[in-house]
Amino acid sequence: MHTIRLKSGVFPLPFTTFTPNREKKHSAIKTYAITTFEGFEEILAAELTALGATDVEPGRRVVMCKGDKAFMYRANLNLRTGIRVLTEIASFRARNEQAMYDQLKAIDWSPYLKVDGFLWIDANTQSDYHRNAVYLSQLFKDAIVDQFRAKTGERPSVSKENADLTLNLHVTRNDEVSVSLNSSGESLHRRGYRKRTGGAPINEVLAAGLVTLSGYDGEVPFCDPMCGSGTIVAEAAMIAARQAPGLNRSFGFERWPDFDAGLWASIRQEARDKVRTPPQPILANDIDELTLHLAKVSLERTGLIQHIDFESLPFNQLSAPAPATEKGGILVTNPPYEVRLKTGNIEELYEMIGDTFKTNWKGYSAWLITGSPEGLKSVGLKTSRRIPLMNGPIEVRYVRYDLYAGSRKHKSEEE
Incomplete structure (x- = not known):
């Protein structure tokens, strides 16, 4: 690796x-x-x-x-x-x-x-x-x-x-x-699986980068507990399945005068031959059933929906897939951060996220992307990684929490 x-x-x-x-x-x-x-x-x-x-x-x-x-x-x-x-x-x-x-x-x-x-x-x-x-x-x-x-x-x-x-x-x-x-034609973020989305969808390339930075390789359970339109889960499922993200779309070079159809066919087959069944559970959850339905539609277009479990529960009622090995599991999510979706009380939402991390997700590495400094402070857990990124025009932080058994709630000094 x-x-x-x-x-x-x-x-x-x-x-x-x-x-x-x-x-x-x-x-x-x-x-x-x-x-x-x-x-x-x-x-x-x-x-x-x-x-x-x-x-x-x-x-x-x-x-x-x-x-x-x-x-x-x-x-x-x-x-x-x-x-x-x-x-x-x-x-x-x-x-x-x-x-x-x-x-x-x-x-x-x-x-x-x-x-x-x-x-x-x-x-x-x-x-x-x-x-x-x-x-x-x-x-x-x-x-x-x-x-x-x-x-x-x-x-x-x-x-x-x-x-x-x-x-x-x-x-x-x-x-x-x-x-x-x-040579790409349309931007490579257009994988071909996402047509309609819920509010504030995350870009596919950004989602893939988040999953990649988490270290996820398909060998441990994965969950997005606030999956929205399902983009993070779709990118994680393709990584776990070793499925090339461009298998369901066309590219600009296919219309060039020097296009080599034979070479392209062999490269596509090479990619198909690498696809596998994800070996560990992948869970997509969203409290909004309509949004979860849109996620299912997108995930069906990836061809991997049969390998994904779905729930529609409040996050604090969701059970984590049991880690199959001592490597634990990985959670990646993109919760609301007020500037995108109105949530009422952003501090209460993030405090609930932190409490749920601590009580329900022991053994996992939890990654959260947010543009809300106030929300991040309210999580109340110490981060082990903090990465500055951009989500469109919004400055965000991508943070990691190592949820060891018996970890103590700790008010971290976030920016």
């Missing part, structure tokens, strides 16, 4: 190492930029290393690495904490609009897009001169369309929902421009 060292401790990572066939290269080695959430860079780097990437370098919300076409296919299919897999095809400096247009038009777009295809452009900018990302997208589109029209008399169309090619344009503060192909 891989481990990573963060400021808050050393964490085990449940990744199976893939060793690429060095004798058979599927394409030229390219440099990839894989985006992620802030705080997950080291986890993503470990995932990429396990998939066979080389020259892995974590940055801020991105990890750079190298690999061939087979690696790129595997990364899209298997990454749990990646958001997009990008490969840079051009970089230059542009101090004005004409220079930007000329440089973009000078790139040969025919290897990436057919004249009757559809394209979409995501632009982001930190430049003081190129301030309008929407305008940059339009300028980029004009450069591509004008090139095709000059060569063929025809032009590709623009479509976000039906794009054959998705491009990323990034402009730095120094007007350095990076042009990348987005």
Whole structure:
């Protein structure tokens, strides 16, 4: 099992190492930029290393690495904490609009897009001169369309929902421009299992990162006692089953002119062959029966619902699945934190959580993500890990409680 060292401790990572066939290269080695959430860079780097990437370098919300076409296919299919897999095809400096247009038009777009295809452009900018990302997208589109029209008399169309090619344009503060192909298409958090949700759903990539940081590998019981729409449980179930998160969706590279259908079929089969039955109980609970129904609908789409137990009880009435080994069990949950869902008395809710941890979940490691400092203080138990993260625009803390038998209630000094 891989481990990573963060400021808050050393964490085990449940990744199976893939060793690429060095004798058979599927394409030229390219440099990839894989985006992620802030705080997950080291986890993503470990995932990429396990998939066979080389020259892995974590940055801020991105990890750079190298690999061939087979690696790129595997990364899209298997990454749990990646958001997009990008490969840079051009970089230059542009101090004005004409220079930007000329440089973009000078790139040969025919290897990436057919004249009757559809394209979409995501632009982001930190430049003081190129301030309008929407305008940059339009300028980029004009450069591509004008090139095709000059060569063929025809032009590709623009479509976000039906794009054959998705491009990323990034402009730095120094007007350095990076042009990348987005091999993922839609963000990798769109696993394909979540359609409707309850209130304040957690992002799939964030949920996967939380479960991964907990050290969960499927070998101990798992529970989310306030599961909401079931995203944390879904990600945990896929980890326990060794199921690739991208098995139920398509990717942008499948519509590229150089798409290798045979290679892709073998990589998908490789992932299917690794799926197993989770060896320990997985429990999803929510006090709201309608919300729990939505969770069941999502979990059914993962194909793993038969391996998950469901309850609809107040947390303080829920019984913990008995740990089958001395390793105990793992609880991960995302309770309300007032700014998302109105709960009435946030301190009372979190005090109940702490009391229930102490009395009903001995032997477990309990992980809680919250944006409520007041609520966190009210838990009344000492944390053994505290990790700062972001849940969308909300600053949160991801904290761990080691619930030893006979542990004493202790008012911790939380931030």
